[in-house]
Amino acid sequence: MLILNLVIQEWKKSYRSQGFYKNLAVSIMLGLFTLYMAAVLLFLGFSLNEILEKADNKLNPLQLFNGGMLYVMLIGLVIRFAMQQLNTFNLPPYQVLPIKRSLLVNFLLLKPLTSPINYFLLLVVIPFSIKSVVGYYSVAVAVRFVVSFIFLVWFDSLMAAFLKRKYGSNLLSFILVILVFAGIAALEYFKIFSLFAISGTLYGFIVLKSYGLIVSFAMVCAAFGLNKWFFSQNYYPENFNRKMTNDKASTVELSFLNRFGVIGDLISLELKLILRHKRTKSLLYMSAIFLFYGLIFYTKKTYESSNGMLFFVAMFVTGFPMITYGQWVISWDSAHFDSIMTKNIPIRTYLNANYYLMVALNIICFIITSAYFFFGTKIIYMHLTAFIFNLGVNVPLLLLGAMYKTKRIDLSKSSSMNYQGMTYKNYLIIFPIIFVPMIVVAVLSYFASLWVALGTLSIIGLAGILLRKPILNSLVSLFHDRKYKLAEGFREGE
16 A cells, blocks of 8 residues: 555656646657557567568577577666666655655665566567467467566666666766677677577576576566665665765866867866766767667668668768757756856857867767778768768757757756657757758659769758858857747746
């Protein structure tokens, strides 16, 4: 009964908050998209048996699926470590009531497991088990297969939460997790160590043996126990305060930016903002992951003739950090926007700082993704065109769109399942930034040639670079007209 009261109080807190009704339109749109993805996954679940039967002549579909389960677990763990928002609970009001500490901790740990998003992949697993596993084995095996997948989801959720609480979600921790995963994948690729074989043996035992689920359940209990141990050491806020006092404050020194005057100081502050807050750091981690997005398309001959899709990928990998950060380039400062407006900082200087920061992000990504040049001359020209188009067109468009986003953003919250600041305007600005160039390349490649398409976009991008000053003048004038509406909108979230 007490657990039910805690659930009811958490639900009331969510729908009584101001953000619940402000983001209702975005929630409806996301709900429709979720229904679409659910239909796609359901279709995949019923088709997966035929796909896996054609994939290998020696192993049946369940054996192939079992072989990939540990990879599913590791990928899920990496994604959750990067994106999963830690569950929070306001403990002090309950600590003065006759409620056991263990009950509050259990509620905090188990609450995320009730989220429907955790079980989204069951739309694939359940149809596959009904159509394939029952056909090859029995109903009991199919049930154990589904239950083992649920246990895997629980293990990932609990273990990711423990790793983030214990070691933090800083960039170094994320890089270490990625390196471990990449190392395992490399060992598999070079046939030094086969995780696929181990996974097939382990999950073959779990699914086929009547007592095999004990192994999966023991993994979940171990992850739960680690979280319980962590809270036994860090239950009271004073523990965290003591750690913060003992640790030296980490300050990022970017002295090389001092030579650029006020603009350099503003860029330095913006970079510190990115590196010190959860939501901006989450975007940084996601950007690192999506830099590998090109490997999905550039390595497959299916997309060699699809110029529009290849250019979309080129735009995506060279500009993803710029686009994700630039959508809210002014909103990131919403908490102290009033303070900025009262300082002796010219509007032109403020916009120039944001402009050059996005340009720098674009240049860094272009340099990193130059590794894709080994996939051929066409990829080189596509990346160059995307780079020029991003600089000349997309950076000013992002600044323009940011001036119409008046929703306050709490930087202390992770970006995972966080739609704060999201409005229909985000979708409106994404269309001309990514999809219009993709359509232009596809159409001109079909009626003329790829080189005509790339040349057209390059000329437009170069024109934007050459006309940078008049474009920024127009943006400065618009900002003067919009700054009071921005300030008013940012204050509403206080």
